[in-house]
Amino acid sequence: MxxxxxxxxxxxxxxxxxxxxxxxxxxxxxxxxxxxxxxxxxxxxxxxxxxxxxxxxxxxxxxxxxxxxxxxxxxxxxxxxxxxxxxIRSTGAVGPGARLNGSFLNGADLRGMDLRGANLMGAYLSGSDLSGCLLDQVRLVGADLRHAVLRGAQCCGARFGGCQLDFADFRGANLSDASLDGAESIKGADFSLTSGLQEQCELLLSRPYEELDCWNPLTRKTTRDSLESIE
Structure with missing residues (x-):
């Protein structure tokens, strides 16, 4: 040429x-x-x-x-x-029913996505923006959600067992029937203005002080303050 x-x-x-x-x-x-x-x-x-x-x-x-x-x-x-x-569900594409076990979605812009029925077990979602997402009944077991943004997300019945939730922003999310008690860590996470979390508050407030009294520099609250504000 x-x-x-x-x-x-x-x-x-x-x-x-x-x-x-x-x-x-x-x-x-x-x-x-x-x-x-x-x-x-x-x-x-x-x-x-x-x-x-x-x-x-x-x-x-x-x-x-x-x-x-x-x-x-x-x-x-x-x-x-x-x-x-x-x-489509097994191609690595992102949407309803997608099979994304262990997928690398770090920093992904997924705002407003419908992920109902998706499998995100062990997915890498650190720093991702899931604001306003539909995550009802989604399996997030073992996922990395550190510094993830879930503001206003619908997480009814979502499973967070074994998740890393350090500094996750759940402000205004719907966590009705969601399971957070088995999360690996909630250090610095902010649960302000969430709904459906009242029954789990006492259990979450029994977690180590290193997690509860960690300051979130983005939301300017500790995890303890955010949980106590919704009791």
């Missing part, structure tokens, strides 16, 4: 985040990080395409070919449609 050819190719280059479905042609189909939410994509060959982190919420991919596509961390919801018999 000559210098002139290389320069010409670069002038036609489009970042993967801006790639539209209809422009995916050639041997390398790269749309990593693109926003395809709400699109009717039509009959497009996406076999082997790089679709990591693509936002597919509300999209119609029912006519697409998706064999071998890399969908890790792609976002989908209950309104996303896929081809018949295509199993």
């Amino acid at each position: 000559t210098f002139l050819d290389s320069k010409l190719q670069l002038s036609n280059w489009i970042p993967s985040e801006q790639v539209r479905p209809e422009s995916l042609t050639g041997p390398v189909k790269d749309a990593r990080g693109a926003d395809w939410s709400g699109l009717v994509i039509g009959s497009i060959d996406l076999c082997g395409a790089l679709l990591c982190r693509v936002d597919l919420r509300g999209s119609d991919l029912s006519a697409c070919s998706l064999e071998g596509a890399d969908l890790r961390l792609a976002l989908y919801d209950s309104n996303t449609t896929f081809p018949e018999e295509f199993e």
